[in-house]
Amino acid sequence: MARIRLDHIRHAYTPELARAGTYALREVDHTFEDGGAYALLGPSGCGKTTLLNIISGLLTPSEGEIRFGDRDVTTLSPEERNIAQVFQFPVIYDTMTVAENLAFPLRNRKVPKAEIETRVADMLRRLGLEAKAKRKAQGLTADEKQKISLGRGLVRSDVNAILFDEPLTVIDPHMKWQLRSELKELHRQFRMTMVYVTHDQTEALTFAEKVVVMTEGQVVQIGTPEELFERPRHTFVGYFIGSPGMNVLACELDGAEAVLAGARVPLPAGLSPARGGARTELGIRPEFVRLVPRGQGIPVRIARVEDVGSERIVRAELNGQKIVSVLPEGEALPAEADVVFAPGALNLYADSWLVEGRA
Numbered sequence: 001m002a003r004i005r006l007d008h009i010r011h012a013y014t015p016e017l018a019r020a021g022t023y024a025l026r027e028v029d030h031t032f033e034d035g036g037a038y039a040l041l042g043p044s045g046c047g048k049t050t051l052l053n054i055i056s057g058l059l060t061p062s063e064g065e066i067r068f069g070d071r072d073v074t075t076l077s078p079e080e081r082n083i084a085q086v087f088q089f090p091v092i093y094d095t096m097t098v099a100e101n102l103a104f105p106l107r108n109r110k111v112p113k114a115e116i117e118t119r120v121a122d123m124l125r126r127l128g129l130e131a132k133a134k135r136k137a138q139g140l141t142a143d144e145k146q147k148i149s150l151g152r153g154l155v156r157s158d159v160n161a162i163l164f165d166e167p168l169t170v171i172d173p174h175m176k177w178q179l180r181s182e183l184k185e186l187h188r189q190f191r192m193t194m195v196y197v198t199h200d201q202t203e204a205l206t207f208a209e210k211v212v213v214m215t216e217g218q219v220v221q222i223g224t225p226e227e228l229f230e231r232p233r234h235t236f237v238g239y240f241i242g243s244p245g246m247n248v249l250a251c252e253l254d255g256a257e258a259v260l261a262g263a264r265v266p267l268p269a270g271l272s273p274a275r276g277g278a279r280t281e282l283g284i285r286p287e288f289v290r291l292v293p294r295g296q297g298i299p300v301r302i303a304r305v306e307d308v309g310s311e312r313i314v315r316a317e318l319n320g321q322k323i324v325s326v327l328p329e330g331e332a333l334p335a336e337a338d339v340v341f342a343p344g345a346l347n348l349y350a351d352s353w354l355v356e357g358r359a
């Protein structure tokens with residue numbers, strides 16, 4: 001296993017694109033710690049697969065270096081890097097049995113027979129596939145096949161990391177949840193470095209200890225699910241994570257207060273003022289926007305109310321800006337409403353980046 005260091009990686013797919021400044025990855029400088037579970041999360045086209053392929057060795061970056069531990073692997077092939085990969089579609093041999101599939105990478109590496117038997121038996125047990133050990137892989141379900149793809153990586157002792165590219169795409173929705181928790185459990189048992197690419201925030205947040213959020217070829221935040229929820233470093237993270245996403249409201253600053261639609265909102269203590277000329281915005285999660293009777297906060301006009309299970313999502317307008325509130329079960333919706341913000345839940349952004357320095 002190894003720590004994976006991405007040192008100022010940039011990538012353009014052709015020299016022409018590089019000359020035009022069109023980089024699929026604009027700049028990634030990050031370390032995946034040994035044994036960590038990471039997700040690369042972002043919308044389609046943000047560069048997740050490009051980054052994963054640079055880690056695996058399918059792509060050589062236009063600029064920068066990649067190291068596994070102390071070893072520079074930038075120009076090494078995937079085989080030389082000892083990386084296991086799980087793709088959208090399971091890659092297994094249909095005509096082999098489940099046990100043979102698991103034994104295959106070990107046979108290739110000339111591992112002694114007795115050791116292969118022990119390791120395969122152990123892996124079958126951990127994957128819950130003991131009863132199907134002697135069955136041909138052909139007749140298995142997609143989730144069982146995907147488990148075997150993963151098992152073929154886990155069974156090896158020389159693997160530096162396991163990379164997943166949208167591995168639940170072909171799994172039935174009702175099995176997705178189960179397979180996701182099994183993956184997490186297997187990570188806990190093996191503590192192998194795992195990097196998991198997805199555009200689905202539920203998958204990323206349940207699987208990973210640290211989520212790497214990407215947009216437009218850039219990493220905008222690396223954090224635990226809690227950090228991404230509570231302290232989005234960029235407004236993109238705020239509205240991409242969470243459902244509904246964070247409210248981002250244009251405001252002006254006046255000393256220790258934000259001025260929003262003529263109302264003055266005290267800023268969290270210790271915030272350093274934004275640079276002069278910066279576009280300033282307040283970020284607040286819909287869960288922390290409360291609706292109160294008129295006269296008690298900042299007036300809004302309610303546009304739509306949606307029932308979602310036990311909660312209601314209230315979509316409103318605050319002086320021309322959209323604002324969303326999540327109304328907990330049993331809480332009344334005033335006919336004429338104002339909003340108030342829960343103390344401590346406000347974040348301030350200057351040119352889309354979080355203003356740090358809260359005391």
Ligand SMILES: Nc1ncnc2c1ncn2[C@@H]1O[C@H](COP(=O)(O)OP(=O)(O)OP(=O)(O)O)[C@@H](O)[C@H]1O
Pocket residue numbers: 013024042043044045046047048049050051199
């Ligand atoms: N072979 C290629 N040649 C030229 N451009 C490419 C190539 N592959 C990807 N791109 C471009 O690079 C950018 C990043 O693509 P990438 O596939 O890494 O994104 P992604 O986040 O994985 O998206 P998706 O979830 O849709 O796969 C996109 O603008 C894409 O069009």
